[in-house]
Amino acid sequence: MEFTELADYAISPGMLTEWLPEATGTWAQDERPASYIHEAHLRPTADGTHDDGRESWLGAAFRIAGPLDHDAFRRAARTWIDRHEPLRSHAELGADGRISRHTLGPGGVDFDEVRHEYEFDTATVLERVHHLFDELTSPHRWPAYLFVTLEHSDPEAGCTVFFAADHSLIDGLSVVLVAHELTSLYTEAMAGPPALLVPAGSYIDFGADERAAAATVDRRHPAVEVWRQAFLRSKGRLSEFPLDLGPRTVERVPQRAVSEWVLDAAQAVRFNTVCHRAGQNFLAGVLACLAEANTELTGNTVFRTVTPVHTRNDPHWATSLGWFVGLAPIEFDIAGAVDFADVATRAAEAVAATKSAAKVPFARVEEILGTPIRPRFVVSFMDVRFVPMAQQWPEIEARALRSRHYTHDVYIWVNRTPHGVNISARFPETPLATENVLRFLARTRRALADVVPSTPDEDPQASAVGADAYATTGQ
Template sequence: MEFTELDDYRIAAGILTEWLPCAAEDDWRADPRPASYIHEAHLRRTSGARYGGGRDSWLGTAFEVPGPLDGEAFRRALQRWIDRHEPLRSHAALGDEESGMVVRRTTPPGRVSVRPIRHDAAEPDTIRDRLLGLLDDYTAPHLWPSYVFATLERSGDESHSGDFAPFTVFFGADHSIIDGYSVVLVAHEISALYDEERTGRAADLFPVGSYIDFGAAERDESARVDDDHEAVRIWRRTLTEGGGQAPAFPLPIGQRPARAVPQRRLSERWFDDEQASQFSARCRRSEAGFFAGALACLGQAATELAGTDRFRTVAPAHTRAGPIWAGSLGWFVGLRPIDLDLTGTTGFDELAARGAAELRRTRAAARVPFVRVGELLGTPILPRFVVSYMDVRFVPMAAQWPELNARALRSRSYTHDVYVWINRTPEGVNVSARFPDNPVAGENVLSFLSRTRELMHLAVPAGPWATPPETGAVPPTGR
């Protein structure tokens, strides 16, 4: 599934319907369970006006369902899905300024209804603007609901054969209740529940745990972590060597703008499925996994373009430690620092092996919330350069994503950092990125990713890497 922004998703003319979750005030109950570390940190970070109340932090998805839309069956399916995932029926918010506490309220299953608001038929640009406004308005972390649904029925959707074109489902949620892996589960679960409501065919969804319970247990466990814990030692070394900061992109990315400016984005297919399998086999011959091989190529690109002898970044890792969490909605993400030694070799085998060793060395760092580690170290950990790898080939319905026009969506971002997502799907490998929208960052990030892509392809034949071509990368004379 490609990760992209809504601006890059194909939208047809048609009728947009908003599906808004609602709950009566009397149905809410005080809930003593705390927010997870990352959720609370997110609430505090986005509480200022500078961040727009967190409206630049949503994730979502879009996918097609064979039509025509049965509105009543769809409404029931959404309500059942909300009942299935407790974070959709719960809300944590910052309390009064004096206490600074996070206050949670939760409503039992069966108490959240979904109200449709159907608009008149409109052209694609109007629908896109309406969707962007809807997602921004309903996904703020400080309000409930912090998620929303919409459907789009195409104008003139009946074909000459009498069949109906599919309708499109859009879903967006604040990052506090959903992560990248959660996003790719949505299409299957909502489609299965909708099909059950229409046909009576059982959805057969596996039981899931509540991320709220996970966050509470995580806090209990993290309270026992001290400053001699392996995760703290790993991050202490990283921050010490980085002058108190997390790793930055190896080349300049221009000056931080005086005002918030939307980041530039990129999404490319780097491998088809056969090429991805070939690269994976090449990694195995080097006794490394796919991500370790990708790190080798990223590191080699860094040393060629920036002259650095270390490739440093931060990599997310999921924290879904048991089967009960496999299908849960939530922010199940830890962070680990990566420090890949590039000295003494330019060969793929050695660098991939070093990448695998580095992933093993830093595994413990992702098991403790980085917010908790920052508390123990007395300094917040603020990621500046992130490389994410996710293999979603075996997610339910993954093979049908292309025919369903399924995409993972993310909000616009206004930060001064670089994020790269490497996603392996049944179609191959898609790489997306976001970075500051200025000439320096544009030149350097694109050159870096282009060379990494070349190196990944060059690694497959098991021969030596070719000498890099001349690039337009801006030399590392400043940030």
């Protein structure tokens, strides 16, 4: 599934309905704590990057066939909310700095359904949906999520479903599950086959378990040592983007987003074959290509980034809605590397060496080290080929969405899907940053292509990257 901003999604004219959750049950005090990353999201940062929590949402868009049955959609959405407890719970930061939680039981949420009984043009749809998502998904309010449905007749009758939730409720893997789960429940509500969804554990329970485990972590823990060494090697400046982005200003800098399919499905298989013949996995191969781009463009043979790592380490959390993400610093040197296999091996060793870091919430590491962890260059990789309904994503125009952002940082997402590999990125929308990030992405794309044999039966070693690719070339 491609991760893009709402403005890049193909929107048809049509009639909008806003589905605004409202509590119909009784709120009960809930002693379970917020997860570390949720608490960090609620608390303001020294640099003010969290503002009031607005524009920190993730979402999904997808189409369902035929005219929308409003009653069936309401039943499906209510069932989905009952399935995922975080959608019925609210953690609030009080004036005393303490976090309290209140939770509704199953069946405790319904919808205020706001129908616009006239057709909006495309620009108005985009403006309205964007406004709703930006204004109504703050982590400091409940609900921090909503649906919007768009009924359209051009080119054929159908409906687009838009969903957004604050990041505290949802992560990248959660997002790609939304289309399957809601479509299955809607089909069931329309008297179709039962949804048969795999039971989902509650992220609130995960947060409580995480807190209990993190309480035993001290300065001697391997994860703490990984971060300490990362700070020492980087002189306290974690994972800056390797090319010049221009000065970091005090004003909010709007970000630009780009997205591109860099390998089709067959090329991705061949890339994976090369990686496996080198004894490594797909992620190591991707990191190797990023490192090559870094070296060719900067002359620096050391590649450094921070990568998100999922924390769904028990099958109980496999289909849960929540923010199951840890962070790990990655650093490796490709000086003297003789071929792609050598570079991929170094990348894999770096991943293995820091894997333990993601097992401890980075906010807990911050507490122990007394140092904020603020990565400025992040590379994320997800393999979503086996997510239910993944094969149908192009057919139903399913996309993962993210809010606009205003920082000086660079984020790169690499996603392997049944249809190939997509790379998307977000970076400061300034001339210098745009030029240099696009240069870096173009060089990474070329490195990926160089690894892939031109035909399936070609010897992958013929496409391996030679030692001369790592020569110091400057910018």
